[in-house]
Amino acid sequence: MRLDFIRGLYDGPGPFASVFLDSDRSHEGAADVVRRRWANLGERLAAAGAPSEVLDAIAEIVLDPARAAPGRAVFARDGQVLLTEPLPAPPRRETARWAPLPHVVPLLAQRGERVPHIRVLADHAGADLVVVADGRRELTVEGAVEWPMQETGHGDWSQARLERDVEEIRRRNAATVAEAVDKEVHGTGAEVVVLGGDPKARGLVAEHLSKDTLRRLAVAEHGSRAPGAAPGPFEAEVERACAAWLDRRRDELLETYAGGNSVAGLQETARALRERRVGTVLLRDDPSSTATVWVGPEPTHLSTDRADLLTWGVAEPFEERADAALARAAAATDAEIWFVDHIDSPDGVGALLRF
Numbered sequence: 001m002r003l004d005f006i007r008g009l010y011d012g013p014g015p016f017a018s019v020f021l022d023s024d025r026s027h028e029g030a031a032d033v034v035r036r037r038w039a040n041l042g043e044r045l046a047a048a049g050a051p052s053e054v055l056d057a058i059a060e061i062v063l064d065p066a067r068a069a070p071g072r073a074v075f076a077r078d079g080q081v082l083l084t085e086p087l088p089a090p091p092r093r094e095t096a097r098w099a100p101l102p103h104v105v106p107l108l109a110q111r112g113e114r115v116p117h118i119r120v121l122a123d124h125a126g127a128d129l130v131v132v133a134d135g136r137r138e139l140t141v142e143g144a145v146e147w148p149m150q151e152t153g154h155g156d157w158s159q160a161r162l163e164r165d166v167e168e169i170r171r172r173n174a175a176t177v178a179e180a181v182d183k184e185v186h187g188t189g190a191e192v193v194v195l196g197g198d199p200k201a202r203g204l205v206a207e208h209l210s211k212d213t214l215r216r217l218a219v220a221e222h223g224s225r226a227p228g229a230a231p232g233p234f235e236a237e238v239e240r241a242c243a244a245w246l247d248r249r250r251d252e253l254l255e256t257y258a259g260g261n262s263v264a265g266l267q268e269t270a271r272a273l274r275e276r277r278v279g280t281v282l283l284r285d286d287p288s289s290t291a292t293v294w295v296g297p298e299p300t301h302l303s304t305d306r307a308d309l310l311t312w313g314v315a316e317p318f319e320e321r322a323d324a325a326l327a328r329a330a331a332a333t334d335a336e337i338w339f340v341d342h343i344d345s346p347d348g349v350g351a352l353l354r355f
Contacts, residue, residue, distance in 0.1 A: 001113050001338060003331040009075055009082050009102050010299060010328055016082075017045055017054050018103035019074040020091035021062050031065065038062050041096035048098035053079035073107045085111065092287050101295070105323040109285055109339050113249075115242040116190045120181055121223045121234070122197040122205050124170050127177040128225055133188035141180045143173025174204035182210045192216055192245050194238045196223025218244075250340055253352065257282060257343070262352050264345040266291060266322055267304045273329040274300045277353045281330050283323065284348030285339040291322040291347060299332030322349070 071087030116133035126142040218241035223234030272278045294306040296314035302325045309317035
């Protein structure tokens, strides 16, 4: 997971308010329940030292019915909300934290990896594409408009000629669709292409795709361009294809980790982040983790040993959650974070190195 979207959180010093709220409003009386939940979290923030202007800024977000979602994450500082995101489900733990660093890891874990992908629904005339990569775009690819309808000199239809012409137009249309898909794959770096729609059109499009796109292709059994067609079955196949890619990617990362050019454990991972050698941080997804490290004002100021920071000239090192410090260092050094169910490391932390 790339961390570009949280990098702006670290543009100024803390402390930060980090809130994870169950904001589900899907049942009767839910608005009152959300208000009570926020009141409880707000009291905890105030007791920890958060000023009223921070609490007011968060309340404006979490109590707004227009922002209703099953859950919500909010990060605030200096009286303003720096980042807020709806969560697809209530947070695994409701949280109200006032601390030197934002507690972003629960958001990263619940947000999940966003797989850049392209959804294609094809028929004999063209295709509808949805490109999901740094946002969402929809486009339509249309092939030939005029279908051949020729008569023989005797006044009857030349069926064989007609069929050949129709087949040729379908192939040209499929080639046009494939060209558009290849262009989007090249331009967006999409990892998965899910091709659904008319079975014959699917086959023709696949014949014209580049080898690079074919490596990313998953053929769906459902989906239609027809008006009113139910999107559910096709969307489910898209989700399965993206989930399968994520599983393969995690397996690849763990194989690379086991094969070398990696470090294991919090201490060595912190050292590699300080040296800007980390390409990917691997974290065991453990919401109960309470591990801490010593940190300073700079993102790469982190160590399991307070004496290290004093040696580097940090006047007042402070102890902070290890996952919060790792996320800050990873974001600042353009490293990724991937969550795994297991990792060969005593404290659930490891890293793949760039060099």
